Amino acid sequence: MAVPEITESYTGSVNRLTLGATSQSGGTRATTVVVGGAANVVYGGSDTQAGERPVIAIDVLDSRPNDWPEYLSEPYKDVLDSPAAWAKKCVDEFGAEIICLKFDGIHPEKGDKGADHAVSVTREVLEAVGVPLILWGCGNDEKDNQIMPKVSEAAKGENCLIGTVTEGNYKSLTAIALADGHNLITEAPLDINIGKQVNILAADMGFPLEKIVTFQDTGALGYGVEYSYSIQERQRLAALSGDKMMAMPVICDVGHEAWRAKEAKSEDAPDWGRADKRGPMWEAATAICLLQAGADILRMRHPKAISTVKDFINELW
Amino acid sequence: MIAIGERINGMFGDVKQAIADKDKKVIQDLAAAQTDAGATYLDVNVGTAAADQEATMSWLVETIQETCRTPLSLDSQKPDVIAAGLKVADTSGGILLNSSPLNKKSDEEVLDRYIEMADGAGPDGKLITLTMDKNGVPQDVDTRVAVAAEIVQKAMEKGFGTDRLFIDPIILPINVPNAQIQPTNILDAIGQIKYLADPAPHITMGLSNLSQGTTQRSLINRVFLSMALSHGADSAIVDVLDDKLMEVLATTEILLNKQLYSDSYLKAYRSG
Numbered sequence: 001m002a003v004p005e006i007t008e009s010y011t012g013s014v015n016r017l018t019l020g021a022t023s024q025s026g027g028t029r030a031t032t033v034v035v036g037g038a039a040n041v042v043y044g045g046s047d048t049q050a051g052e053r054p055v056i057a058i059d060v061l062d063s064r065p066n067d068w069p070e071y072l073s074e075p076y077k078d079v080l081d082s083p084a085a086w087a088k089k090c091v092d093e094f095g096a097e098i099i100c101l102k103f104d105g106i107h108p109e110k111g112d113k114g115a116d117h118a119v120s121v122t123r124e125v126l127e128a129v130g131v132p133l134i135l136w137g138c139g140n141d142e143k144d145n146q147i148m149p150k151v152s153e154a155a156k157g158e159n160c161l162i163g164t165v166t167e168g169n170y171k172s173l174t175a176i177a178l179a180d181g182h183n184l185i186t187e188a189p190l191d192i193n194i195g196k197q198v199n200i201l202a203a204d205m206g207f208p209l210e211k212i213v214t215f216q217d218t219g220a221l222g223y224g225v226e227y228s229y230s231i232q233e234r235q236r237l238a239a240l241s242g243d244k245m246m247a248m249p250v251i252c253d254v255g256h257e258a259w260r261a262k263e264a265k266s267e268d269a270p271d272w273g274r275a276d277k278r279g280p281m282w283e284a285a286t287a288i289c290l291l292q293a294g295a296d297i298l299r300m301r302h303p304k305a306i307s308t309v310k311d312f313i314n315e316l317w
Numbered sequence: 318m319i320a321i322g323e324r325i326n327g328m329f330g331d332v333k334q335a336i337a338d339k340d341k342k343v344i345q346d347l348a349a350a351q352t353d354a355g356a357t358y359l360d361v362n363v364g365t366a367a368a369d370q371e372a373t374m375s376w377l378v379e380t381i382q383e384t385c386r387t388p389l390s391l392d393s394q395k396p397d398v399i400a401a402g403l404k405v406a407d408t409s410g411g412i413l414l415n416s417s418p419l420n421k422k423s424d425e426e427v428l429d430r431y432i433e434m435a436d437g438a439g440p441d442g443k444l445i446t447l448t449m450d451k452n453g454v455p456q457d458v459d460t461r462v463a464v465a466a467e468i469v470q471k472a473m474e475k476g477f478g479t480d481r482l483f484i485d486p487i488i489l490p491i492n493v494p495n496a497q498i499q500p501t502n503i504l505d506a507i508g509q510i511k512y513l514a515d516p517a518p519h520i521t522m523g524l525s526n527l528s529q530g531t532t533q534r535s536l537i538n539r540v541f542l543s544m545a546l547s548h549g550a551d552s553a554i555v556d557v558l559d560d561k562l563m564e565v566l567a568t569t570e571i572l573l574n575k576q577l578y579s580d581s582y583l584k585a586y587r588s589g
Contacts (some may be wrong), residue, residue: 117448193575193577193578193580194578194579194581196577196578196582196585197579197580197581200579200581200584200588201581203586203588204581207378238577243576243577245579245585246577290391
């Protein structure tokens with residue numbers, strides 16, 4: 001008896017989006033990255049329906065982090081004071097395809113640095129590496145609205161991915177990203193309905209839906225990864241059913257979230273196994289779980305976790 | 318929902334006049350407006366006034382496709398009129414043929430011909446069929462379902478996928494004597510027709526027919542649309558330019574969990 005064909009077919013697909021602009025497209029990037037494009041559920045359907053291979057963006061902070069556990073900062077100890085050297089190390093040694101420049105240092109409680117600092121860091125990193133950039137604010141609405149438009153302008157023409165905009169704070173960054181030709185990250189607090197709403201609001205300002213990446217908030221293993229998983233899965237199904245407001249590629253903040261878990265960072269817990277291995281494993285396990293929920297871009301931190309997840313991606317895509 | 322825009326029909330005064338005057342702009346404006354309002358297909362019906370129905374169908378199809386890429390629903394009970402439209406239609410984005418009964422006294426093989434035309438229009442060629450046979454329009458649930466079953470069987474015999482088949486259980490005006498039982502009959506029939514095949518055939522209906530001659534046309538149409546969708550219909554031939562109707566449609570899809578809710582879901586529906 002023949003095996004019945006049970007492959008589901010769908011009417012919609014996830015948008016394909018290019019990050020970075022080379023000199024032919026008005027930028028200075030040496031490489032560009034295409035994400036998205038899936039036309040089926042993860043691992044469902046044929047190879048051609050799988051879309052683009054998921055990519056890892058390695059985090060580089062604009063200022064030296066003072067709350068990173070030793071096992072996380074150790075691989076970067078010689079570059080933590082120089083975002084440009086840090087970014088270069090991520091590309092040259094750890095194979096970063098994208099650098100996520102995270103502006104923690106502009107947060108009022110984490111340094112409260114100004115626009116001059118943020119702009120010069122952006123320029124230095126653009127100069128130091130040829131990969132596309134993600135430019136991610138600090139999460140304080142007032143500071144982000146004040147500084148991120150300047151950061152956007154400093155990277156004009158580079159086709160970066162900039163964010164994040166939320167339901168309550170989307171107008172200024174959406175407008176400047178549109179003016180400077182960047183892609184936009186819309187953020188929602190683990191709430192699929194708000195996730196759709198932010199996309200509608202950005203679209204209503206004239207921002208092209210096909211240049212949006214959604215961030216549904218990430219929970220780490222043991223700290224809500226199941227919520228991220230089910231929301232991303234629901235988003236994929238909505239995209240496949242033809243909902244244009246939900247057909248965006250998905251980004252996850254794996255590194256930051258995984259390393260907040262005590263299981264990842266605690267150095268004084270011999271019963272939990274070796275601390276130098278525990279953190280990278282926690283980060284890798286979180287990432288792999290979210291890949292299965294349809295993540296397109298993973299923000300990550302520890303080189304060992306990154307190489308483990310890269311192997312996983314290369315094995316399956 | 319698969320919304321089939323009903324306005325390009327020679328039964329409407331403006332369209333009838335445009336056909337008589339060969340006034341392309343009226344037709345093209347209606348095509349654009351219905352597309353903007355969310356029509357999945359644009360129904361094209363020459364009406365009864367045109368002297369040469371085949372030539373009129375060709376003219377309408379060519380006129381619409383000069384400015385609009387929305388797939389068409391060629392609407393005629395005469396296979397030759399459909400064939401005339403098909404001859405000039407761009408079917409690459411899909412096409413719908415509207416419609417054939419199971420059979421007619423005058424033409425036992427009418428459904429075969431419609432299926433062959435739809436099949437010949439490419440993989441996205443689809444067909445609306447009516448739960449009606451040579452004995453006329455059934456009044457009860459069981460006969461409607463029985464006719465639908467014969468239609469499904471015929472499609473399967475001819476290798477025409479049931480997901481390319483639309484079944485219209487035929488809505489009659491609510492204001493004629495003894496017609497008030499019909500909406501419930503139709504809802505019951507819809508529920509049963511969905512189970513005749515896997516994949517299920519689509520269920521559509523000429524919604525505006527329900528309210529013909531009544532004083533509350535839009536209200537009756539939109540309330541019944543919501544009821545029909547909740548019983549399993551997934552398509553209707555409607556006035557997509559009726560904003561209130563389209564808002565009810567968007568809201569029903571939210572309540573049936575067919576679309577994700579968001580505070581601006583109506584805006585999303587209009588722009589989608």
